[in-house]
Amino acid sequence: MKRREFLKTSLMFVSGASVSLGALEFFDVREVLAAHPEVRWGFLVDTYKCVGCGFCVKACKTENEIPFEANVTRTWVERYVTLHDGRVLADSPKGARDGFTTSKIDRASEGFEDVPQDEISQAFFVPKLCNQCDNPPCVQVCPVGATYQADDGVVLVDRKWCIGCGYCIMGCPYGARFFNPVTHVADKCNFCYHRITKGLNTACAQACPFGARQVGNLKNPDDPITKILLTQRVGILKDEFGTKPQVLYIGLNKEVR
Amino acid sequence: MVIGIVVLILLARVIYVPKDFGTQERGYMYSYHRAGNEEEWKNFPVKYRGSDSCLECHEEKVDALKMTLHGLIPCENCHGAALDHPENPEKLDIDRSRELCLRCHAELYMPSSGRNSIPGIEDVDHNAGMECTGCHNPHNPNLEEM
Numbered sequence: 001m002k003r004r005e006f007l008k009t010s011l012m013f014v015s016g017a018s019v020s021l022g023a024l025e026f027f028d029v030r031e032v033l034a035a036h037p038e039v040r041w042g043f044l045v046d047t048y049k050c051v052g053c054g055f056c057v058k059a060c061k062t063e064n065e066i067p068f069e070a071n072v073t074r075t076w077v078e079r080y081v082t083l084h085d086g087r088v089l090a091d092s093p094k095g096a097r098d099g100f101t102t103s104k105i106d107r108a109s110e111g112f113e114d115v116p117q118d119e120i121s122q123a124f125f126v127p128k129l130c131n132q133c134d135n136p137p138c139v140q141v142c143p144v145g146a147t148y149q150a151d152d153g154v155v156l157v158d159r160k161w162c163i164g165c166g167y168c169i170m171g172c173p174y175g176a177r178f179f180n181p182v183t184h185v186a187d188k189c190n191f192c193y194h195r196i197t198k199g200l201n202t203a204c205a206q207a208c209p210f211g212a213r214q215v216g217n218l219k220n221p222d223d224p225i226t227k228i229l230l231t232q233r234v235g236i237l238k239d240e241f242g243t244k245p246q247v248l249y250i251g252l253n254k255e256v257r
Numbered sequence: 258m259v260i261g262i263v264v265l266i267l268l269a270r271v272i273y274v275p276k277d278f279g280t281q282e283r284g285y286m287y288s289y290h291r292a293g294n295e296e297e298w299k300n301f302p303v304k305y306r307g308s309d310s311c312l313e314c315h316e317e318k319v320d321a322l323k324m325t326l327h328g329l330i331p332c333e334n335c336h337g338a339a340l341d342h343p344e345n346p347e348k349l350d351i352d353r354s355r356e357l358c359l360r361c362h363a364e365l366y367m368p369s370s371g372r373n374s375i376p377g378i379e380d381v382d383h384n385a386g387m388e389c390t391g392c393h394n395p396h397n398p399n400l401e402e403m
Contacts, residue, residue, distance in 0.1 A: 051372040053360040055334050062338050063304045099360030101380065117366045124370040139287050148290035151282040158294040194301035203305050209330040210371055251369070 039152040040246070041191050042218035043202075044225040044234070045127050047251035049212035052077055052125040054099035056204035056213060061097065063192060063203035065182075072178040073097065074189040075129040075204050080255055081105060081115060082122045088255045089113065100125070126256050127213060129204070130155065130176040130189035131237065131245030138168035138177060138188075147186065153218075153246060154193055159185050173241045191215055218246065306339040308332045314343070318396070327398050335395065358389040 060075045061068050076095030082088050091106035104112040136155050139147050146162035149155050157168075162185035169177040169186055180187035192202040196215060200206075205213040216225035228234070228250075235252035236245045249256075281288040311332045312319050322328050333339060335357060337349045364377030389395075392403065 048369065049371050051361055051370065051375060052365070052367070055360065059305060059334070059338075064301075098356060099363075100365060101356070101359040101363040103365055120366060120368065122369050123365075123367040125367070125372070136287065145278070145289040145291075148281070149283045149287040150295055151288075156290075156294065156298055158291055158297075160297075161291055161294070190298065193298045195303060197299045198303070200303065200307070206305060206307055207331055207334055209334070212371075 038217075038219050040218045041132060041153050041196060042216060042225060042229075043129065043132070043191065043247040044214045044216065044228060045247065045249045046212045046214075047124055047126050047249060049210040050077065050125040050127055051210060051212075052079060052096060052100040053209070054096040055207045055209065056127060057095050057097045059203040059207035060189070060192075063195075066180070066187070067182055068097070070181050071095070072180065072187070074176075074187065075127065078126045078128060078256075079105065080122070080124055080126060081120055082255055083115065083119050084121050085119070089115065090255075096125075122253075124251070126249070126252075127204075128174070128176070128237075129247060130191075131174055131243065131247045132191060134244035134246065135242060137173065137241075137243060138171045141167040141171040143167065150193075154191050154196075155188070156190050156193060157186050157188060159183055162186050173238055173243065174245075304338040304340055305333050306342075310339060322396050325397050325399065327395060353388060353390045353395075355387070355389055358393075358395075362389075 054077055057073055057075055057077060060066070061073060064074055066072060066074060071094060073095040076092050077100075078090055078092045078096075079100055080088065080090050089105045089107065093100070093106050104114045107113050132149075132154050134153070136149060139149055139155060142148075143165065144161060144163055146158045147155065147168055148158070164179065164185050166179060166186070169179060172188075177186055177188045179185075192200075192204075192215075195202055202213070202215045205215050214225050216223040218226055218229075220226060221230075225248075229248055232250065234248040234250055236248060237252075237256070238245070275291050275293065277292040278290070279292070281290065281292060308319060308331050315332075319332065322332075335353075336351050339349065340346060342349055359380060361372075361375050362377050363380055365372055367373050384392075394403070
């Protein structure tokens with residue numbers, strides 16, 4: 001046998017043998033679609049539009065039965081004030097449950113600081129909520145399988161199964177989780193799962209008078225938020241953690257953490 | 258003895274762990290859970306019904322408000338979550354407090370934020386302690402028509 005012929009036949013044999021039986025089956029389109037659901041919930045926050053009224057926080061607490069007086073919340077609004085001398089001040093009194101009604105910035109142990117207007121270079125509000133990460137670290141650390149990611153991307157907590165160990169609260173780099181003092185289990189934003197799955201808006205987004213918050217299906221190219229993120233510059237929080245957050249922000253800068 | 262304990266634990270597991278507990282679509286790392294919990298969350302009661310549901314009975318009020326600067330504020334932000342209104346509660350508890358107005362109308366210097374374009378007052382200088390609704394009509398905030 002000539003060398004050329006040998007190579008030819010062996011190549012044919014190898015390529016033929018490498019085709020598995022599975023590859024010869026026809027794909028059932030419905031099966032493929034069922035395995036890859038056409039919904040991936042995402043969220044878009046426009047920090048230019050936010051005025052810090054905190055109606056979103058109030059609505060969220062009411063809708064999701066989070067104790068109003070306890071200092072825990074599924075969503076909150078942060079105020080960032082950057083000064084000409086390079087300092088960055090940030091606060092979120094009571095998670096902005098009652099909005100921002102004073103120019104005095106809460107500096108925790110250092111008390112309150114009222115910055116004169118001519119020292120301020122930038123000042124804006126950043127609403128925060130659970131990022132429903134594609135690689136949720138909070139889910140990985142759960143020892144009992146009480147928190148998980150649904151097929152549509154939303155990370156949920158099973159209140160009957162959670163043992164309240166608090167690993168997930170520590171594991172979240174965004175501080176989005178907390179211990180619910182009423183249910184005694186871990187709690188977090190779930191994009192108002194009971195609302196979005198009925199076709200309603202999230203409580204925070206429907207309460208926002210300025211449209212600073214929007215929820216949408218990132219797998220639908222006609223969805224308003226998908227259109228925005230395909231055409232505009234949007235940012236995410238703590239990209240370096242590799243969590244792949246699905247809450248997108250318009251108007252972020254490096255001071256926002 | 259040891260075998261007995263192991264059998265006992267395995268038996269307890271079979272009884273205690275629900276049938277629908279297991280790995281779903283996102284694999285063992287991200288979706289090891291009780292599948293029925295997704296339904297439980299979906300059945301959580303809805304409280305905010307949205308301004309469109311107010312239209313059904315209060316069309317006049319909603320339409321009139323829509324024409325004003327406050328038209329962008331959802332009804333339930335001040336009137337409270339509708340829940341099962343008008344059955345339960347029959348009457349909604351309206352928040353007319355000064356604090357509610359101050360959420361937007363307390364003057365803050367916030368360049369690069371929408372807050373700067375909202376007319377604001379200094380809380381301590383502008384009729385401190387009084388209810389805003391004594392002079393201002395929240396359904397028609399126009400200062401010239403006060």
